[in-house]
Amino acid sequence: MPLPRLNSLRLPWPTNWSELFGREAPLILEIGFGKGQFLQYLSRRFPEANIIGLEISNRCLVMAENAIERLGMSNVRVIHSTAETALHHLFEPATISQIHINFPDPWFKERHSKRRLMQRDTLDVMVNRLEPGGLFYLATDILAYAEMSAELLAATPGLDNLLPDRWAHSMPDRVVTKYEAAAAREGRDRYYFAYRRNSLPAPDVPVIKELEMPHVVFSGPLTLNEIQAAFTPWESSTGEAVLHFIDCYRGRDSLLFETYVNEPTLEQRIALILRVRRGGDFSLMVSPLGHPRATAGVHAAVAGLMRWLMSLHPDIKLIDSKVRNLAPEQ
Numbered sequence: 001m002p003l004p005r006l007n008s009l010r011l012p013w014p015t016n017w018s019e020l021f022g023r024e025a026p027l028i029l030e031i032g033f034g035k036g037q038f039l040q041y042l043s044r045r046f047p048e049a050n051i052i053g054l055e056i057s058n059r060c061l062v063m064a065e066n067a068i069e070r071l072g073m074s075n076v077r078v079i080h081s082t083a084e085t086a087l088h089h090l091f092e093p094a095t096i097s098q099i100h101i102n103f104p105d106p107w108f109k110e111r112h113s114k115r116r117l118m119q120r121d122t123l124d125v126m127v128n129r130l131e132p133g134g135l136f137y138l139a140t141d142i143l144a145y146a147e148m149s150a151e152l153l154a155a156t157p158g159l160d161n162l163l164p165d166r167w168a169h170s171m172p173d174r175v176v177t178k179y180e181a182a183a184a185r186e187g188r189d190r191y192y193f194a195y196r197r198n199s200l201p202a203p204d205v206p207v208i209k210e211l212e213m214p215h216v217v218f219s220g221p222l223t224l225n226e227i228q229a230a231f232t233p234w235e236s237s238t239g240e241a242v243l244h245f246i247d248c249y250r251g252r253d254s255l256l257f258e259t260y261v262n263e264p265t266l267e268q269r270i271a272l273i274l275r276v277r278r279g280g281d282f283s284l285m286v287s288p289l290g291h292p293r294a295t296a297g298v299h300a301a302v303a304g305l306m307r308w309l310m311s312l313h314p315d316i317k318l319i320d321s322k323v324r325n326l327a328p329e330q
């Protein structure tokens with residue numbers, strides 16, 4: 001029986017890994033496993049560990065799921081997730097015994113630099129999630145990426161370099177990944193990093209947990225048709241998220257606002273529903289379509305839409321609010 005597809009937007013925040021694997025064991029994480037050769041190597045090399053692979057490519061996930069079944073890799077689970085979402089939402093501090101990153105996408109252009117795995121915020125959460133003595137490994141075949149990573153790692157007091165130099169050009173006993181093989185074939189140098197979590201305090205990066213689903217009740221003299229006619233798409237940026245209110249669709253007794261919520265640790269495309277209640281009041285809530293997670297950004301989206309609604313007519317009054325930073329007037 002194939003295992004169900006795991007996804008960081010469906011897993012509990014944080015996830016109980018012992019329950020998911022059915023046993024208590026050290027956690028090893030590989031970020032961006034690609035064709036999955038290294039996951040297979042980890043599975044063989046550390047049979048006593050629970051091994052988690054993260055990928056954003058569906059093709060890679062399907063290949064890995066097939067390999068897990070075919071090779072009976074019962075100590076491995078793969079998750080559809082960016083590293084950033086998984087590290088911030090799924091893992092508790094000081095719980096991971098090894099993190100491996102092999103040949104990460106370089107994102108050369110400066111305007112794409114926020115997508116690089118090796119950057120301050122992501123390295124800070126990795127240091128926070130590593131247990132004392134936990135290991136961090138990185139390999140790349142791009143000199144500029146190696147230099148940038150070396151600089152970041154040197155400025156990371158919570159990690160100690162295990163190598164005599166800032167990097168090594170080979171790592172004996174290592175299985176060769178697809179990108180590594182290509183680099184070797186094409187005569188490019190490889191740069192390997194190995195660090196250990198020391199006992200200095202880690203940066204404080206708490207697990208981002210789920211909030212209560214936001215919900216507003218309000219009264220006002222406008223009709224759904226009038227509200228829909230007033231809608232034009234807009235974008236706004238709050239402390240929590242970048243919000244795009246994309247479109248407004250009419251239902252029988254409701255309006256559905258297609259909304260994009262971009263937070264530093266995850267992106268969600270959600271539907272906000274404005275419904276007429278019995279008695280003529282309105283409720284504004286998050287549709288369960290697509291299984292959204294109640295984050296600070298989703299609260300900001302409901303608050304943003306509600307403030308826009310209140311701007312349409314002075315007699316729109318909040319009756320009840322289960323939304324952060326949005327309270328009815330006393």
Ligand SMILES: C[S@@+](CC[C@H](N)C(=O)[O-])C[C@H]1O[C@@H](n2cnc3c(N)ncnc32)[C@H](O)[C@@H]1O
Binds near residue numbers: 081083177179
């Ligand atoms: C250049 S490939 C390297 C694949 C493999 N590690 C190897 O050495 O052959 C980078 C991989 O990282 C994945 N990836 C990119 N950004 C990611 C992110 N933010 N979180 C998780 N995986 C990511 C990509 O889908 C891709 O499979």
